[in-house]
Amino acid sequence: MHADDEPAIHLLLSHADDHRPTLADGLPGAAIREPSVETEELAPLSFYDVGAAGNDLEQQGWGVLAPTGDHGDAMLAAIAPLIAHRAAQQGRPVRVYRVPPRMSASQAARWRKQVFNIDEPEDIPYYQLLLGDLDELSGELQQVQSLGGCVGRLAFTSLADYESYAAKVLRWELAPPQVGPAPALFHTVHDGSAATTLGHRSLVAPVLSLAHDARSRARFPADLHELGDSTDPSPDDLLAHVDAPGGLLFSLSHGDGAPRQGWRSEQDRRSGQGAMSFGRAGSLRGADLAARPFMPGGVWFMFACFGAGTPDRSRFHHWLAHLAALGKFRGNVDAVLASLPRGDERPFVADLPRTLLANPEGPLAFIGHLDLAWSYAFMEMDDSKAKRPAKFYNVLRALVRGDRAGIAAQELTRFYSDTNDELAELHDAAEAQRSGGQPTTSDPRLGHLWMLRQDLAGYILLGDPAVQLPRGEPHNPVRPADPKNDSTHHWPTTITTEPASSPASRSPAPAVATPLALPALESAIHALLAGDEPALAVHLRELGLDRPTLERWRDRYTAAGRDALARHLRDGD
Template sequence: MTTSRASDLNLLMVHADDHAPVLADGLAESTACGQSIPTQSDEASHFWDEGGDPNDIEVQRWGVIAPQGPEGDRLLALIKPLMAHRQAQQQGEPIKVYRAPPQMTQDEAMRWKKREFDTGADLNIEVPRYQLILGDLDQVPLALQQVQASDGYVGRLAFDKEEDYAAYVDKVLRWERSAAGRDKPDSLFFTVHDGTAATAVGHRALVAPGVEVVRRRQRSGQYPAKDIVEFGDPVTPSPDELLARAEGQEASVLFTLSHGEGAPRGGWSSPEEQRRRQGAMSFGREGRICGDDLRSRPFMPGGVWFMLACYGAGTPNSSAYKHWLAALAAAGQFRGKPEAVLAGLPGPRDRPFTSALAQAVLANPNGPLGFMSHIDLAWTYSFQELDSGATNRPARYMAITRSILKRDRVGVAMRELLRFFDQTNVELTSLYDQEARQRSAGEPVQVDAARQGHLWMLRQDLAAYVLLGDPAVRLPDGGSAGGPTSPAATAAPITVTTAAAAEPASPAATPAPITVTTAPVAEPASPAPAPAAIVAAPGPAAVAAASSDSFAIPAPAASAARPAVPVADTPRDAAVDASQVVLEEAVAQCILADLAVTSAAARVGLSRDALTQLVARYREIGRRALVGGE
């Protein structure tokens, strides 16, 4: 087996043709020295109430960031059942929709955030902390996702096929109505032991000590997994071993360590082939797992998958390491050619993209609800820090799995990793600031180049981890109502209206507002319905309604949605119609499940005050019955 020095920088990527590592021996730690980060004057700020429950959507709010123009309208129409569900069942308030341009630098993304998302004009109580980005990396840029994730819970839905959006939405809604979740899910850890230095270091520094940590915490009741399973043949890695285990592993969490496939030595034959294969999970000479393998077969149904590999989540338009690798080559510190490492980047006329593997497994009706992985080159640096002497940090990944297992929403779990990016960024910036102050004061400049280089490398590595899927999903709770195959009401029609306006001339231009409205109480059927037609050019009054988009379910007329139910004592043998059952369930939820009254009222089409009065009357009648009254 190939060995690697503890201080080497190892890359988790292989050539797609022969599965040989792109960097077989790694890079010396000194190669990370001398790097700098762009100056960012507009730092993101925290504006939510940190004292609130991070998993409470009614408090934290849920919103959507969509592309500008007709493309954004189309994607919004495809996820309308999910938007209706989040509003009616969990939030009880209109869903905010924001529009973003297709290209932004990080500085432009921060300015967009301050201008369009967090204007500072109010307390921002309605600003959503859960943010679902719609569209691929060429439709809403990666820079915006990274900026928004600095203090929000951010995920992305990106599919090449329209039907995949509907399939994912239907899967989420089926599981959120499901009672099939286990009392305690399992935690799986899989390593591809392909004999390369990078996977050997990954297992030695991350997986093995991480599993030891969680098993110790499980014994003390602090890691809520039923079983902790570490697997992966140490001699002959096999895709079949992982596929067989994941097929029957329902509503659990999977962590995998492997190489991701990069470009073959001769380059990709076409952009289409690159989008289909890049980021596939490599098993060395034993093959790969690609998107086509996971489109239809069961794989972690209702669970969450964290895949640690190069390009596992997708490929950006440019690598954060491009200039660094070129500088190393010019200085004679890089034994290979930078273009070989960066051969997987799109050409000048090609687009960045999310991986076909991630798209397929998320669209799979029997696949996971969330997928976490890396966009760009994935190094061993994020769990093997060198600024303090080759210190292994497996716990930051184990914290993600623990958060998922205790049924935090996946956006909350992802913050367990991204908060280390925030810490690293602050530490690195402080070193540059100290250097600048010494220069301005005419003092001798003392530069710790090695420490700066290590922190720069760690920052870049952590910044490229992203969440694909709705950040509000979580592992199913065995106590939730309904079943995975229980019948659902037919979704009511939803109409999208948008102002007819020209595309903004620059990223700074303000997008035209859009208003999305839906008819009351619409749980989507399975499978999800086809999207409704988009109606363009409403009148001026509709356009001027708000500065940001909104998604609202209007209150129904008393006689339209359901017959009125008299609040009176009912004989035991009296017939109870379906509307009474629905109403009774809403009242019971408020009493027994502590469901937010706003959300329960929205579900049955009543005002908050009306439902509160019904709850009081229900309790009064019940108490009289307990003491022999009516």
């Protein structure tokens, strides 16, 4: 087959005004043979205990990453009941890390190496919940952390939404499990475009076939339903089936990008970009689903451009511009680039999943793409078998069998890591040829692997990575806490703080945080209680704390001690 005759690469992006595909004809397969490859330092290092059950929070640990500053404090306070619940499940305090904003991939890798990974391996949480939007904790940080852990994110516009989500998780996890198999919905928007036609044929239908086969052998415990009118797509067809509790939804559609004349305002962009396009029938936006049941207690995997959000820099921007300069871009490159961030526009989590996660009758988790979503992720044209939908099936299988959402999402991260390793080996071989004075040869797999790597890197999990579909026996169950005797709310947490620095001394790289260990914190509290001001001054300087912060820790410390003493006097143990 001639290079120009290779199958086209299709993009799941539509214009928000008329909902027509932004790149109707796709890109020629040969276009990926000349990528402009950018590399950044990543540090894929896992402390995951392979000898323990992956779903076991007591063995794997659960922690929180929050941005430094007052807003980070407020978000932590808003999800305090969830933190206390996870602490009770894992039988120890939750570790909370305070993280600098807007880190690049290399800065995130440095933070991970110098801050996150410095403790004993058994003390490092494998499950990690990020708090804040992409302009607070970057998408690059989430990707770096995902290479060695189960990572999810909550990013709401109001603190009340954080409280609502935490309450929803506790409500589902403390309630009796749902009876019977989970409903598993497979929905394709058949809008007549080449992208959705290919997507249904090469992704949705094969994944559904694998699920049917596995279900016949009792390996996919779900009731399977294929949705989506093949001639007249409409949101009504989907909305009629999403009220059942504890279900799974896998959808394929275009995601709305910029209208042909551009977004009218930043708010319009944030509320519209990534909406689920139904072609001539319009779109589903967050506002449409804010006050109605939609996959309550379930999980939604949405295959569409910008379904999870919009980054500050697309991994494909430089590549698309390069193709346009070479005259190899079929269609209007500006129409695609118009949806990508420009200038000082902030990255953001899409309004659709944000609204649904805040909805008390919405899902517990959402998996989607944080960039342009291409057909490449399931075509993999470097492989002789041509189509690889199994990676997506593996995510769904993990969810319906009761794995936590973070474990399920790791199926995609695993494929990303394998692709990244193979790509690195090819680059290393080429560099060895170059340094040895040998003529370098262009391996055609380089372009294919680069495209696959970039595409897979865009998938992220929104929501707590420790949630699971409420079917069967829950992992690490706990009884509802007694408000009159709940010491978990007073457990001290291990946090990280940034050392103070003057504006003149700051550099683009993130400041190296100092872990606040329990013994050092306890010694400082003792000095405060004893009124030992000289010792207290030394402790505050060494820990990088101010006095009001330490006084708050003292209050928690003494409250927990009083609770423990009251139990001892009451029970006589």
